[in-house]
Amino acid sequence: xxxxxxxxxxxxxxATSWNVEGRIQGHSxxxxxxxxxxxxxxxxxxxxxxxRPWYTSPLKRTHETLTALGVPPVGVLPAFxxxxxxxxxxxxxxxxxxxxxxxxxxxxxxxxxxxPEGGESPRDVLARIVAFLARRQGGDFGVTTHKGVIRALYxxxxxxxxxxxxxxxxxxxxxxxxxxxxxxGLSVSQLNIPLMAREGTPQ
Numbered sequence: 001x002x003x004x005x006x007x008x009x010x011x012x013x014x015a016t017s018w019n020v021e022g023r024i025q026g027h028s029x030x031x032x033x034x035x036x037x038x039x040x041x042x043x044x045x046x047x048x049x050x051x052r053p054w055y056t057s058p059l060k061r062t063h064e065t066l067t068a069l070g071v072p073p074v075g076v077l078p079a080f081x082x083x084x085x086x087x088x089x090x091x092x093x094x095x096x097x098x099x100x101x102x103x104x105x106x107x108x109x110x111x112x113x114x115x116p117e118g119g120e121s122p123r124d125v126l127a128r129i130v131a132f133l134a135r136r137q138g139g140d141f142g143v144t145t146h147k148g149v150i151r152a153l154y155x156x157x158x159x160x161x162x163x164x165x166x167x168x169x170x171x172x173x174x175x176x177x178x179x180x181x182x183x184x185g186l187s188v189s190q191l192n193i194p195l196m197a198r199e200g201t202p203q
Contacts, residue, residue: 026085086118
């Protein structure tokens, strides 16, 4: 039986205390801020995507985001976990740049092959997602995931080398839809689909 092509929507998790402080989270399992959950309770997944099955990454901030939006997750997709930042998790990029100097600049200038100490590169992140998509059988789905994952998907489909300014400005509180073809691979379908006000919520 030939595998069918499908589309999938990705949504970044809501804000955590580490997001507010500018700390690198990676695989560190940080939950959402209470005020973030309050904001998400007033929103919902837009259009046809609310009817699709939704998954989360293994980290609780993605599960808490989806449940706050009123969508029960149907499962966990390990391939969509955030990029592993190794020994740099909990640190701030500005501090690392000041501490490492030219070495950090050279690392960041590697684009797809930028690698935190003991962690993954964006190329590694894309590889695990593509491996999952290639073996998936099933229809369209959504997943709450992470900035590093969305950037890797976006960069690949837009031909961006992950250096300098990206071709499009991504909204991190919106849905981004990609398509998977078992013949031609990944492509981007639509970016920056805003969440909707939940029905009955005062404007």
